[in-house]
Amino acid sequence: MKRARVQWGGATHDAIEAEGRLELCSGQHQGRRLSFDEVVWLPPLAPTPAHRPRTVLALGLNYADHAKELAFKAPEEPLAFVKGEATLIGHRQFTVRPAGVSFMHYECELAVVIGRTARRVVKADALDFVAGYTVANDYAIRDYLENWYRPNLRVKNRDTCTPIGPWLVDAADVPDPMSLALRTSVNGHVTQQGNTRDMIFDVPTLIEYFSGFMTLQPGDLILTGTPDGVVDCQPGDVIVTSIEGVGDLVNTITQHSASA
Template sequence: MKHARVQFEGVMHGAQERDGQLLLDDGRLVAQDAVTWLPPLSKLARPRTILALGLNYADHAKELAFKPPEEPLVFLKGENALNGHRQFTKRPAGVQFMHYECELTVVIGKMAKKVRRDDAYDFIAGYTVANDYAIRDYLENWYRPNLRVKNRDGATPLGPWLVDRADIGNPMGLALQTTVNGQVTQSGNTKDMIFDVPFLIEYFSSFMTLQPGDLILTGTPDGVVDCKAGDVVVTEIEGLGALMNTIQ
């Protein structure tokens, strides 16, 4: 099932996809363009921790002239960085290179501590799409990204849907694609991750407790390009939907 979180007539609603429209939690059926889309987070289980992987695809590491990491390269994000489908993300004045990152995002479904790899999927509520914009100008070191690179308000669109785990047979075989103004600029597949989803849940839960609603952004393949004000960027993952965002 596809779940969303939207604002309609000044009120926040949970919603589900229904024949190309949105079925609100109060029973009304509305058009998708009649609402303001919010990140598809649960009202009851908002993320305490947002973990984001860097250089988790070997081709992207090569693109950036880095050796693929031997253990996960991860940084933390704040919830204020999240944004919704069909929303706007600001390109700061004067920057030279701002790029998208299409990422499979894992949403934790129950408390996870010292989880074994073979049990990892049992702790997942579902999956969504993230576009984790980065500004190269602010990057001091890929292994220690400056906060302005990855934690700017509204710079990580998420959505449009939270898709139930049961509806995604194999998250490690999903096609990814990004278009800028309708032109394909990035394509890849989650099978090419260096550290796959079960490994990441086992790894993180070995030293920290993951809580319901926590997010794991799993990195992006190669093919990133500079995005200018006015560009419409669509990051799409097979089975999860197409997340649209416009650069201001």
């Protein structure tokens, strides 16, 4: 099943994909079907308890071809960093390119959504802890980069820099997350192609690794890295990051604003 969260009629709704439309799943409008253009898309993630911020874990250099593209040796253990939840925005939303930067690029990534509390999970059982998968576009601003092995906050943690969605696809509907084609297009031109089979550290390995020293909670995210083929994105560019069987995430780059 493909699940979404949207704003419509002054309220936030859970929804599912139904015959090419959105079907609302709660409230007085339950069962109503809307076109994709009638709503504002939100990240397709259930809210966490008010006392607990969502943990967003992201991988760097998790595809050997991307590490080679950047002239780095592939890491021998997962290269991870933490992102703030304010970076997340929905499908068809806008990402701000800061004024004066010279290189800002997309990163098409499979995002893993944790479904139940995971602590010291063994690799063989890891996929049992996954609720589903979605598409993430984890923009990076190279101007601020000090070290590819430890990206500083301004590279990966700006508000609006991580579109995610449009769907949360149930894990049961993605039988093999390690055999999915990835593709990115900029203004209709394909600029990046890859496959999740080429990850250095696959999804079960990552869940085992992270849960070995920290507790993963329902709703937490693991962004699994991107293949090679990144290019600079300018204001007005429309970026579509696509993952086979998971979805096509649309995002537009906009100009710097005083609040960004």
